[in-house]
Amino acid sequence: MVLLQIAEPGAGLDPDTKRKVAVGIDLGTTNSLIAHFDGASLQVLQDGSGSPSLSSVVYFGASDVRIGQAAMAQASAEPANTIASAKRMLGRARGEFEDDPYVTLAPGDTLAFATAAGAKTPVEVAAAILAALRERAEPQLDAPISGAVITVPAYFDDAQRQATRQAAELAGIKVLRLLNEPTAAAVAYGLDEQAEESSVLAVYDLGGGTFDVSLLRMRKGIFEVLATGGDSALGGDDFDRALADHLLAELALANPSSTQRRKTLQSARDAKEALTEQESVTLDVSDLAEALSEITIDRSVLESLIAPFIERTLHACRETLADAEVAAVDRVVLVGGSTRTPSVRQAVAECFGLEPLCSLDPDQVVAMGAARQADILVGNRAGDEALLLDVIPLSLGLETYGGLVERIIDRNSTIPVARAQEFTTARDGQTGLIVHVVQGERERVEDCRSLAQFELKGIPPMVAGAARIEVTFRVDADGILEVTALEQETGARSDVVVKPAFGLRESQITEMLKAGYEHAGEDMQARKLGEAQVEAEGLLAGLRAALAKDGDLLSDAELRDLEQNAAALEAVMDGNQPEAIRDATESLGRATETFAARRMDRSIQAALQGVAITDLESDQEQGDGR
Amino acid sequence: MNATPGAPARDYFALFQLQPELTLDEATLEQSYHALLAQFHPDLYAGQSQMEQRMAAQLCADINSAYQTLSHEVTRAEYLLSRAGVDLEAAERQGVGGEFLMKQIMLRERLEETPADDAAAREALHAEITTLYQSSRDGCAQSIAASDWSAAARCWQEMCFLSKLQEAARPEAR
Numbered sequence: 001m002v003l004l005q006i007a008e009p010g011a012g013l014d015p016d017t018k019r020k021v022a023v024g025i026d027l028g029t030t031n032s033l034i035a036h037f038d039g040a041s042l043q044v045l046q047d048g049s050g051s052p053s054l055s056s057v058v059y060f061g062a063s064d065v066r067i068g069q070a071a072m073a074q075a076s077a078e079p080a081n082t083i084a085s086a087k088r089m090l091g092r093a094r095g096e097f098e099d100d101p102y103v104t105l106a107p108g109d110t111l112a113f114a115t116a117a118g119a120k121t122p123v124e125v126a127a128a129i130l131a132a133l134r135e136r137a138e139p140q141l142d143a144p145i146s147g148a149v150i151t152v153p154a155y156f157d158d159a160q161r162q163a164t165r166q167a168a169e170l171a172g173i174k175v176l177r178l179l180n181e182p183t184a185a186a187v188a189y190g191l192d193e194q195a196e197e198s199s200v201l202a203v204y205d206l207g208g209g210t211f212d213v214s215l216l217r218m219r220k221g222i223f224e225v226l227a228t229g230g231d232s233a234l235g236g237d238d239f240d241r242a243l244a245d246h247l248l249a250e251l252a253l254a255n256p257s258s259t260q261r262r263k264t265l266q267s268a269r270d271a272k273e274a275l276t277e278q279e280s281v282t283l284d285v286s287d288l289a290e291a292l293s294e295i296t297i298d299r300s301v302l303e304s305l306i307a308p309f310i311e312r313t314l315h316a317c318r319e320t321l322a323d324a325e326v327a328a329v330d331r332v333v334l335v336g337g338s339t340r341t342p343s344v345r346q347a348v349a350e351c352f353g354l355e356p357l358c359s360l361d362p363d364q365v366v367a368m369g370a371a372r373q374a375d376i377l378v379g380n381r382a383g384d385e386a387l388l389l390d391v392i393p394l395s396l397g398l399e400t401y402g403g404l405v406e407r408i409i410d411r412n413s414t415i416p417v418a419r420a421q422e423f424t425t426a427r428d429g430q431t432g433l434i435v436h437v438v439q440g441e442r443e444r445v446e447d448c449r450s451l452a453q454f455e456l457k458g459i460p461p462m463v464a465g466a467a468r469i470e471v472t473f474r475v476d477a478d479g480i481l482e483v484t485a486l487e488q489e490t491g492a493r494s495d496v497v498v499k500p501a502f503g504l505r506e507s508q509i510t511e512m513l514k515a516g517y518e519h520a521g522e523d524m525q526a527r528k529l530g531e532a533q534v535e536a537e538g539l540l541a542g543l544r545a546a547l548a549k550d551g552d553l554l555s556d557a558e559l560r561d562l563e564q565n566a567a568a569l570e571a572v573m574d575g576n577q578p579e580a581i582r583d584a585t586e587s588l589g590r591a592t593e594t595f596a597a598r599r600m601d602r603s604i605q606a607a608l609q610g611v612a613i614t615d616l617e618s619d620q621e622q623g624d625g626r
Numbered sequence: 627m628n629a630t631p632g633a634p635a636r637d638y639f640a641l642f643q644l645q646p647e648l649t650l651d652e653a654t655l656e657q658s659y660h661a662l663l664a665q666f667h668p669d670l671y672a673g674q675s676q677m678e679q680r681m682a683a684q685l686c687a688d689i690n691s692a693y694q695t696l697s698h699e700v701t702r703a704e705y706l707l708s709r710a711g712v713d714l715e716a717a718e719r720q721g722v723g724g725e726f727l728m729k730q731i732m733l734r735e736r737l738e739e740t741p742a743d744d745a746a747a748r749e750a751l752h753a754e755i756t757t758l759y760q761s762s763r764d765g766c767a768q769s770i771a772a773s774d775w776s777a778a779a780r781c782w783q784e785m786c787f788l789s790k791l792q793e794a795a796r797p798e799a800r
Contacts, residue, residue, distance in 0.1 A: 147672075176672050222660055377672035387660075387667055413694060416668060418687035476683055477668040538675045589677040600666075600685060607665040608643050611657045 020146040022176060022378035023137055024184070024370025027126060027150055027164065029087040029209030029235060030337065032056050033364060034133040035371035036141060039380060042188075042368045045137050052364060054136070057084045058128045060115035067132040079262050080104040081115045085237055086125035088209040091156075091163035101261060123163050127170035134173055147176040149374035151366050153210035154180035155230035155393045157439050158451050158481050165478070176377040178478040181205050182214035183225055183390050184369030185335040188360055190223060190386055200226070200326050204348050204356065205335035205366075206313060209235040213317050215324040224389045227412045229320035234312060236272075236338035242305040243268035243297075251289040263288055275299045276340050303343045310347045317351050323412055332356040337363050389414050392479055396451075398471060399436035401426070403445045408473045411441065415479060420472040429461040433469055435485050456485040525578070532581040536573050539585055540566060543592060546599060553598040565591040638692035638705060648703055648767035650696070659693040700789050703766050703782045710775055717779035722787070729758075730787050737795050745797055752795040759788040 019039065026033045031053035035044045044052040047068070059071035059082045066074065075082040089097060094111040097103055106112040106119035113120045134145060150173075152164050161178055168175045182203035189201070198219035205212040212230035216223055244265045248256055256264065267283050274281040279299050286293040321329075332348060334356045339345060348356050360368065376385050392415055397407040400423075408419050425433065433456045440448030459467050468488040475481050543566060551559065569584040639646040642658045666689060671682040695701045708714060721727070733755060740747045766781035 177669070220660075222663075373669075377669055379672075379674075381670075387664055388669060389663065389667075414690045416683045416687040417690045417694075418684065419691060474684075474687060477686075535675055539677070542675065542678065589675075596681060600681075603665055604641070604662065605643070607661045608658055611654065611661050 019380050020378045021141050021143040022371075022374035022380070023141075023145055023148045024367050024372065024374045025130065025133055025148050025150045025173075026181070026184075026364075026367035026370060027087065027130065027152075027167075028053075028056055029085050029207055029237065030056055031208070031363065032129050032133060033367035034137050035364070035367040036137065037368075037371040037375040039375065042371055044364050044367055045140055047136055054129065054132060055084075056087065056129055057082060058086070058120075058125050059083075060113075060117035060120055062116040065117065065128060067128055075262060075266075076259065078116070079258055080113075081117075083113050083115070083120065083125050085209055086113075086122040088233060088235075088237070089122040090126060090167070091160035092122075101258075102265075104258075123167045123170065126164065126167035130168055130171035130173055134171060145173065147174040147374065147378050149177050149179050149184075149370040149377060150175055151181045151184045151370050152178050152479075153205075153207070153230065153232050154182050154212040154214055154225075154228040155210065155232045156479075157232070157394055157449055158396075158479070159449070160232065161479050165480070175478075176374055178480075179370055179373055179388075180212070180214065180225070180228065180390055180393075180479075181207070181210075181366045182212045182228065182335065183216070183223070183388060184367075184373065185333055185360075185365045186214070186216050186218075186223060186369065187372055187386070187388065188365045188369035189331075189333055189357070190218060199330040200324075200328070202317075202329045202332045202352055203335055204313070204317065204332060204339065205230075206338040206344060207235050207336040208338070209233065209237050211235055211313050211316065213313070213320050215320055215326060215329070217326075218386070221384070221386050222389065223386045224414075225391045225412075226326060227320045227324035228391055228393050229316045229323065230393070231312065231316060234309060236336075236341075238309050239272055239302075239306045239338065239341070240265055240268045242309070243272060243302060246301070246305055247283075247285075247295065250295055251285060251292060253289060260288060271297050272302060272341070275302050276342065299342075306341070306343065310344055313344075314347060314351050317348075329354060333365075334358045335362050335365055390477075390479075391415060392417070392475055394439045394449075395441055396437065396439050396473055396475070396481060397448070398423075399438060399445045405438055405440075405443055405445055405448055408471070409475060413475075415475050416477050418472060418474040420470050423469045423471060424465050425459065425462065425467045425469075426464055428464050430464070430467070431459045431461055432457045433459060433485065435471060435483065437473075437481070437483055451481065452483070454483075454485075456487065458490065459487050460490055528578040529576060529581075532578040532585070533573060536569055536581050536585045539588060540569065540573075543588070546592075546595070550595075550599050550602065553602065554595055558594070562588075562591055562595065636688050636692075637709065638696055641688065641692050642696065644696075646706060646709070648699065648706060648763070648770050650702075652697060655693070655696060659689065659697075662689045699763055700782070700785050703763075703770070703778070703785060706770050707775065707779055707782055710770075710773075712775050712779055714779070717776075718783065720779075722780055722783050726784055726787075730791070733758075733791055737791065748795060748797045752792065752797060755788060755792045755795055759785060759792055762788060 021036070024035045024037070033044055033053050035042060046052050047054065054068040055072050057068060057071040057075070059066040059074040059078070061074070061078070061081055071082055075084070089111060092111060094105065094109065097105065097111060104114050106114040108119065110121060113125070138144060148168065150164060150168055152161055156164070164178060165175055182205045185203050185205060186201055198217055201216045201218060203212070203214045203216070210230070210232050211234040212228065214228040215226045217226055244261070247264050247268055253260060267285065267288070271281050271283055275297070280296055282294050282296045284293070285295050329352050332352045332354050334345065334348065339348070339358070339362050345356060373388065391412045392409065393411060395407050395411040396409045397405040400406045406421070408421055409417055423433070434453060435456060436445070436453045437451045438445055438448040439451050442448050456469065459469070470486045470488060472484045472486070473481060474484070543562070554562070565588040569581070569588050572580045572584050575581070642655060644650055644655070663686065666682050666686045668679060668683045668686055671679045695705050704714065737751060740751055742748070762781050762784035766778050766785060769775070769778035769781055
């Protein structure tokens with residue numbers, strides 16, 4: 001492993017480096033957007049007809065696939081082939097949707113929709129939407145996309161995040177980072193990010209299918225998420241359904257057909273939108289029921305129907321305020337189309353005691369923040385960007401005796417984070433240990449979400465309690481977990497990147513990718529070769545730069561060893577064997593480990609040097625902490 | 627507590643270049659934390675090789691865990707004890723003295739008897755608990771400085787009890 005290109009804080013982009021094209025994608029339950037930041041201005045990319053948003057709807061017909069508005073046009077003719085709101089099913093179990101009247105599931109164990117094009121998983125639906133966005137952007141930006149920041153609800157759990165990453169992979173998009181939606185919104189609003197004064201920002205994000213609330217503190221170029229809360233299955237869709245159920249009752253339709261259900265849902269959605277501006281709305285229901293030709297709905301009816309959902313969001317807000325331990329909030333930002341509903345705005349204003357900000361379009365602000373962050377992550381840094389410190393939304397733990405959860409990483413821990421805990425065996429001569437990883441706040445395993453289960457084998461037989469098994473949880477900057485179990489005496493180890501129990505297997509993804517490349521006339525081998533070469537070039541360039549700067553950290557023998565490894569990589573680099581390049585890259589990487597560690601220590605010292613100097617002033621300003 | 631399984635753990639105090647003591651300036655700790663993140667946050671390495679990304683993420687995970695542990699007195703004390711090789715579970719089994727236990731039970735009873743809306747009474751109780759906590763903390767700091775680990779472990783447990791009580795007695799902020 002290597003850490004060669006130590007970034008210099010404040011160092012700008014090398015003027016000779018070509019600006020890379022990165023995008024921000026808001027993969028929404030109802031609508032999806034793609035935005036780009038070119039270093040000067042932010043733009044949400046529009047389709048041919050000038051619409052910035054793409055309906056998150058995919059039509060899987062017998063002979064073709066349509067996305068967005070074109071898919072929606074098929075909704076009434078072929079409801080089962082037209083998939084909407086698939087995001088709320090990403091990374092979830094089939095059992096959760098067996099009784100859902102709005103979806104038609106394909107037979108089998110996996111969660112998949114039955115369509116004319118065969119069974120389609122939510123990941124494939126999301127991939128189709130992402131691919132459509134990419135195809136929209138590339139001609140406009142006149143360049144292939146180097147990478148994307150894709151936003152996810154802050155309250156998405158591990159499986160939902162993994163599923164989102166898989167969808168991007170299927171769509172041929174390199175994910176620079178999964179970014180929490182409220183954090184992205186805060187970035188878009190973060191105009192005075194270098195302000196000396198610290199301020200606390202609350203982001204209330206109510207989308208079509210998910211609700212998030214995050215509290216952030218901004219100070220001197222650091223955006224720190226203090227706490228986040230929410231509900232990944234609560235949103236404007238619930239408003240629509242509550243109103244649709246109300247309409248069905250008014251129409252005395254006890255057993256509506258799926259067509260009637262869809263039409264009613266569409267009417268409910270239209271009515272809700274109309275009631276944002278109007279006090280009442282009259283719906284034409286002549287094709288829904290014989291008894292009535294129209295129904296009038298007052299805003300107050302909608303408000304009483306959705307009040308319980310709004311109360312749930314406020315409850316989450318209060319809990320998050322308590323978690324963040326902040327006394328007051330300086331600004332509240334509204335995000336998500338559902339915050340257009342007047343009673344939502346009013347409730348938020350009352351809850352925080354502040355008039356909420358909505359100067360940026362609540363439908364576009366997330367994509368805009370993501371685009372800005374994508375530009376930074378892809379390497380187009382100006383040097384003065386704010387640093388984002390995000391958190392994990394839910395605690396992570398392990399099952400212990402009696403079905404209880406031992407918490408390893410607490411919710412709202414800043415990521416990336418790693419924690420290890422030691423466990424031991426319960427029985428004499430026990431040689432294996434089941435590691436069951438769960439996510440959630442409850443004490444009992446059955447009340448938490450099961451993420452993965454694996455077995456550590458090869459523990460030498462010992463008396464109960466003598467083995468020392470260290471289990472390490474590591475959460476990366478995307479909020480994705482990796483777990484390792486290691487028996488300390490023998491070094492027996494077992495590690496898993498926690499795969500979503502309900503997502504796709506690696507082999508399925510490979511198959512789909514292969515099929516996709518064949519379809520697009522691309523050669524998978526050529527792509528692999530290209531990727532391996534880019535990686536190798538990056539490593540070699542980094543090594544040269546590092547040697548020029550910190551070569552004094554190496555002895556002559558160490559330097560020779562590094563040079564040999566580098567020469568070995570250079571020898572295979574221009575060949576056509578991706579595996580050979582990858583192996584040589586890895587071996588050079590391993591050879592640079594010590595060098596990298598020394599460079600890291602040197603730069604830790606350099607980073608802390610600055611603090612020691614500013615020490616005196618800050619002591620006077622801030623007192624002694626607590 | 628280390629981020630790399632099987633590798634020796636990075637010492638949290640050494641990481642921040644601090645003396646291993648319970649008393650430290652939390653404002654400076656926070657500044658150091660931000661200075662380290664400004665150098666090693668994975669966002670700064672996103673465009674670079676996978677190995678560099680992984681290494682930055684590991685160091686940053688250590689920095690985050692270290693900050694989280696050191697920024698609170700109770701967990702800082704616990705870390706000081708565990709890095710000195712004190713068996714915390716054994717210390718917990720041994721428990722605090724009977725006298726402290728009684729005092730703690732009485733405080734809890736008084737808290738339960740104080741109505742939530744009697745702000746003045748809660749404020750007074752909270753202040754009393756805070757004073758007790760501070761004295762246990764000072765005792766812990768001194769014992770650690772003198773390497774008197776059994777006394778330090780006892781004080782640490784008192785800190786655990788009292789900080790929970792302090793939290794429960796906190797007057798409603800809003």
